Ligand SMILES: Nc1ncnc2c1ncn2[C@@H]1O[C@H](COP(=O)(O)OP(=O)(O)O)[C@@H](O)[C@H]1O
């Protein structure tokens with residue numbers, strides 16, 4: 495092994511640069527050259543590679559985003575390509591392999607979520623040496639206890655809840671904070687407990703509107719003028735559907751969620767006369783500097799991925815299990831999503847403190 499390539503795929507999150515930096519620094523110790531692939535698998539198809547030296551990664555540890563760029567559109571196995579002036583999804587995976595070969599790349603380190611790691615698995619199945627590094631702000635990847643960026647997002651959401659508290663307690667209002675969490679409610683659950691929310695609504699537990707109203711009314715009876723609700727964007731009422739903001743025709747998962755906070759607020763006002771205000775935290779959760787936990791975790795993943803290259807372990811993902819970074823087969827990471835189990839210890843803690851989960 496002489497040369498490795500690294501890419502970042504899918505939605506960004508705080509800590510991507512910390513991984514890239516750790517990969518380059520660790521590879522440098524062993525005399526391995528590193529190439530960066532621009533904009534995820536888009537750059538892999540287009541052959542858009544840049545060399546990454548120690549100087550290139552100097553100063554990027556605290557920077558959010560990714561210096562390499564990313565995409566949540568391009569899949570080399572269904573790559574939108576103009577054929578006779580018409581866009582068509584073509585299998586361009588051989589182009590990727592050709593580009594990697596031409597650049598002298600011996601192994602690919604792919605930092606991504608379920609989508610990018612699914613693509614990575616397909617390249618591993620084609621025989622190319624691939625190592626996955628888990629990335630998702632939603633923390634919903636299987637086989638790893640935690641992904642970097644998640645803790646920073648939780649802190650951002652908790653700070654928002656703290657701020658909402660001070661304005662909420664000045665009025666008789668229900669304050670709703672909509673946070674990320676497409677299928678898994680980890681951000682809502684952790685931020686809700688950390689930020690002292692009264693109601694936490696997650697995709698895994700469809701909610702009953704009257705339960706929420708009852709808990710707000712009970713608080714009012716106890717002299718509490720306000721209530722704080724944190725709702726994951728993928729939450730839905732019992733028997734209802736997730737709220738879709740828009741559809742992207744060019745994505746394998748075309749659904750962009752958003753709007754459950756407003757729907758909930760409208761329903762509480764309409765059916766129970768509760769005055770509500772809604773805040774959507776949105777991409778503030780993904781932006782900004784990673785906290786120290788995420789910098790450490792990201793650095794450990796980067797180093798562990800280079801270790802795997804040196805050990806010749808491919809088709810694997812590096813993962814956090816307990817305090818250890820381990821190697822797990824890539825397919826274990828992508829076979830299913832890691833949802834909040836109904837017996838999750840923090841969920842039980844939340845209920846034990848009287849937090850309403852909406853069911
Ligand atoms: N199940 C899948 N199999 C193969 N490719 C997928 C799958 N899901 C998503 N993709 C592709 O992977 C890319 C990244 O997916 P996305 O969900 O945006 O990011 P992430 O890597 O964070 O999951 C997109 O181009 C998408 O088309």
Ligand SMILES: O=P(O)(O)OC[C@H]1O[C@](O)(COP(=O)(O)O)[C@@H](O)[C@@H]1O
Nearest residue numbers: 504505607630631632674675676751
């Ligand atoms: O605005 P974008 O880029 O479509 O991404 C928003 C989506 O990404 C997510 O944050 C998930 O991202 P991850 O790939 O990091 O898990 C969802 O919660 C949200 O629906």
Ligand SMILES: [Mg+2]
Nearest residue numbers: 504607608609
């Ligand atoms: Mg995904």
